[in-house]
Amino acid sequence: MATATETATDTATTQAATTQLTLAKSITAGLKRALQDDEKVVLLGEDIGKLGGVFRVTDGLQAEFGTDRVMDTPLAEAGIIGMAVGLAMRGYRPVAEIQFDGFIYPGFDQIVAQVAKLHYRSRGLVRMPITIRVPFGGGIGSVEHHSESPEAYFAHTAGLRVVSCSNPQDAYDMLRQAIASDDPVMFFEPKRRYWSKGDLDLEPAEVLPLGKARVVSSGSDVTLVAYGPLVATAKDAVLAAADNGVSIELIDLRSLSPIDFETVEASVRKTGRLIVTHEAAQSGGIGAEVAASITERCFNWLEAAPARVTGFDTPYPPAALEEHFLPDLDRLMDAVDRVLGRANSQSDWEN
Amino acid sequence: MLRTTVSNPDAAEADLLGQEDYVQLVTPEGERHANPTFDPWVADVTDEQLAGLYEDMVVVRRIDVEATALQRQGQLALWPPLLGQEAAQIGSARALRDDDFIMPSYRENGVAYCRGVALDDLVRVWRGYAHGSWDPQEHRMAIPAVIIGAQTLHAVGYAVGIMKDGADSAAITYFGDGATSQGDTNEAMIFAATYHAPVVFFCQNNHWAISEPVELQSKQHISERAPGFGIPSMRVDGNDVLAVMAATRVALDRAHTGGGPTYIEAVTYRMGPHTTSDDPTRYRSAEELAEWKAKDPIARLEKYLESRGAMTEELRARVNAKADSVAAEFRAGCIDMPKPEPMSLFDNVQVETNPVLERQRAQYAAYLAAFEGGE
Numbered sequence: 217m218a219t220a221t222e223t224a225t226d227t228a229t230t231q232a233a234t235t236q237l238t239l240a241k242s243i244t245a246g247l248k249r250a251l252q253d254d255e256k257v258v259l260l261g262e263d264i265g266k267l268g269g270v271f272r273v274t275d276g277l278q279a280e281f282g283t284d285r286v287m288d289t290p291l292a293e294a295g296i297i298g299m300a301v302g303l304a305m306r307g308y309r310p311v312a313e314i315q316f317d318g319f320i321y322p323g324f325d326q327i328v329a330q331v332a333k334l335h336y337r338s339r340g341l342v343r344m345p346i347t348i349r350v351p352f353g354g355g356i357g358s359v360e361h362h363s364e365s366p367e368a369y370f371a372h373t374a375g376l377r378v379v380s381c382s383n384p385q386d387a388y389d390m391l392r393q394a395i396a397s398d399d400p401v402m403f404f405e406p407k408r409r410y411w412s413k414g415d416l417d418l419e420p421a422e423v424l425p426l427g428k429a430r431v432v433s434s435g436s437d438v439t440l441v442a443y444g445p446l447v448a449t450a451k452d453a454v455l456a457a458a459d460n461g462v463s464i465e466l467i468d469l470r471s472l473s474p475i476d477f478e479t480v481e482a483s484v485r486k487t488g489r490l491i492v493t494h495e496a497a498q499s500g501g502i503g504a505e506v507a508a509s510i511t512e513r514c515f516n517w518l519e520a521a522p523a524r525v526t527g528f529d530t531p532y533p534p535a536a537l538e539e540h541f542l543p544d545l546d547r548l549m550d551a552v553d554r555v556l557g558r559a560n561s562q563s564d565w566e567n
Numbered sequence: 568m569l570r571t572t573v574s575n576p577d578a579a580e581a582d583l584l585g586q587e588d589y590v591q592l593v594t595p596e597g598e599r600h601a602n603p604t605f606d607p608w609v610a611d612v613t614d615e616q617l618a619g620l621y622e623d624m625v626v627v628r629r630i631d632v633e634a635t636a637l638q639r640q641g642q643l644a645l646w647p648p649l650l651g652q653e654a655a656q657i658g659s660a661r662a663l664r665d666d667d668f669i670m671p672s673y674r675e676n677g678v679a680y681c682r683g684v685a686l687d688d689l690v691r692v693w694r695g696y697a698h699g700s701w702d703p704q705e706h707r708m709a710i711p712a713v714i715i716g717a718q719t720l721h722a723v724g725y726a727v728g729i730m731k732d733g734a735d736s737a738a739i740t741y742f743g744d745g746a747t748s749q750g751d752t753n754e755a756m757i758f759a760a761t762y763h764a765p766v767v768f769f770c771q772n773n774h775w776a777i778s779e780p781v782e783l784q785s786k787q788h789i790s791e792r793a794p795g796f797g798i799p800s801m802r803v804d805g806n807d808v809l810a811v812m813a814a815t816r817v818a819l820d821r822a823h824t825g826g827g828p829t830y831i832e833a834v835t836y837r838m839g840p841h842t843t844s845d846d847p848t849r850y851r852s853a854e855e856l857a858e859w860k861a862k863d864p865i866a867r868l869e870k871y872l873e874s875r876g877a878m879t880e881e882l883r884a885r886v887n888a889k890a891d892s893v894a895a896e897f898r899a900g901c902i903d904m905p906k907p908e909p910m911s912l913f914d915n916v917q918v919e920t921n922p923v924l925e926r927q928r929a930q931y932a933a934y935l936a937a938f939e940g941g942e
Binding site for chain 1: 668670697698699702709717719721722724725729738750751757758914922923
């Protein structure tokens with residue numbers, strides 16, 4: 217691995233340690249670093265080679281690392297995941313790209329029956345160090361099957377880690393942690409934030425463990441839990457609430473399975489109020505799990521029923537309607553009013 | 568010798584092509600054909616080795632019969648018999664090199680036996696004590712895939728890994744005629760052809776997918792599909808152990824030497840039920856069963872050995888004694904198998920610690936502890 221270390225050092229010296237990059241380019245940097253650090257890392261997916269992926273996330277990687285390590289595949293998601301399973305059995309560390317959230321379902325069986333369960337099914341003798349990258353979520357005005365949030369299906373499946381990043385630094389760090397993990401990781405990338413810029417330190421001194429949530433801003437009145445694309449929306453809510461004299465503690469969940477309940481619990485014991493938000497439909501979602509588990513764990517500390525601000529139990533709507541489907545600042549503020557017992561859109565519903 | 572083109576759909580011609588393509592070296596009556604194409608691939612097989620294949624087939628059939636009895640006696644929850652498919656499994660498994668990797672379905676107990684899997688590990692899954700039993704690395708054989716056809720893709724991925732490693736071994740995947748309808752199996756053929764992967768697709772066409780006849784899966788010989796994917800194929804008499812060995816050697820040689828994927832349709836017959844829960848009398852005739860009984864793979868090899876003067880009383884006695892001792896050990900291994908501890912249900916979900924799961928584990932342990940001394 218001497219060469220890999222040298223290359224890694226090159227990267228560090230030729231680029232400033234901290235730079236401004238988009239979230240998408242930070243993922244590119246994370247993939248590049250993983251390819252450099254471990255020769256067993258292999259990328260596979262549709263259009264990830266010469267094109268660099270439909271979002272250009274793998275741009276330049278095939279040119280640098282060759283077609284053996286960055287493989288364009290036939291258009292078959294079960295094939296991509298199933299091949300990754302075989303590669304993992306042979307000692308490789310595959311990173312599969314699913315082109316869009318709504319395209320993952322043909323690969324669902326291989327993910328939940330094989331990738332997720334082979335460690336258990338083999339009594340621990342087989343490991344599946346596979347990362348499955350999924351650009352997910354809406355807000356980009358796209359056609360159907362291109363804006364979905366399928367994370368709860370996978371969070372419901374034992375054996376998978378499910379994570380979502382919300383900023384360039386986490387995108388880079390969490391992706392490297394996911395690839396290095398000996399467990400399979402579903403890596404959900406907030407596609408509408410691909411072009412958001414932020415600081416990226418390629419050699420961070422300290423990195424939060426993959427399974428830990430982050431307290432983005434501390435507060436005392438309401439705990440707001442978000443992940444992926446809605447963390448940016450939730451940040452706006454923190455500022456708007458502060459203008460109203462309400463102090464929100466914002467938690468970026470980051471890991472959707474397992475969920476870092478300790479961090480959420482500590483916050484809710486302080487604030488007594490919980491709001492969870494995600495783009496995915498409400499029923500059976502991550503918000504339901506957070507609300508139920510936190511209610512079980514700290515019922516006596518709650519001042520109000522937990523609130524969920526989510527997509528509706530509809531299929532993802534046509535682009536012209538998505539602004540009504542997606543949780544936004546106003547809907548978050550409405551929920552803040554609700555958990556504080558102030559007049560809000562649901563006030564009449566409670567009687 | 569390998570079919571590389573898709574046949575003319577005209578029924579008569581397809582049938583004719585099928586006859587031409589059918590690889591058989593020993594007839595059901597035990598007579599050896601000359602086959603200039605395939606003979607060289609088994610020219611080294613001595614009478615002693617034939618006797619070894621005979622022993623394997625008798626022993627795995629005996630294991631199979633014993634397992635069915637164990638299920639009837641309540642010792643196994645389920646068993647998928649291989650009865651009638653011994654030649655297909657033994658002939659192919661004994662053609663493999665040690666470093667070739669096997670991706671099986673759940674019926675490949677004969678293949679697992681050839682790979683030295685411990686006898687109790689053949690039934691651990693079916694006793695309900697584990698989902699998978701043996702160490703895949705130790706035996707170069709994955710645990711059984713119960714999802715039909717899923718393992719075919721794993722074989723292609725593994726084979727691509729072999730190529731990346733610069734190694735010259737191969738992957739072989741076993742599946743049935745039912746699996747040929749699955750998307751995974753078809754995608755596996757596409758990926759294998761695309762990457763020129765060193766993989767052997769070994770289809771045991773045993774004519775029945777539970778109650779569905781092979782005609783419901785395919786209107787042509789299954790082997791005729793492969794060329795359409797760019798994969799050469801062979802159709803072989805799956806009850807002729809010598810023909811199966813020859814065909815598998817041809818396919819493996821191609822894989823080992825950069826020739827890419829090969830598809831084998833081994834035409835055989837599932838003499839027993841799909842599993843011990845099945846009742847084949849509801850969907851197939853006694854006449855059909857009788858027709859295939861006449862093509863029995865073990866009886867055929869016996870006749871062939873007899874024709875060579877190699878079927879001695881000593882061999883018969885030795886093989887029967889071996890089958891008896893294996894069966895006794897197999898039965899004891901099954902009955903004496905330690906039941907898994909209740910708390911082991913939480914083990915091996917993930918490599919890394921999952922705090923949410925650990926909390927559930929601790930809570931359930933406390934719950935169980937509350938019963939101690941109580942009942």
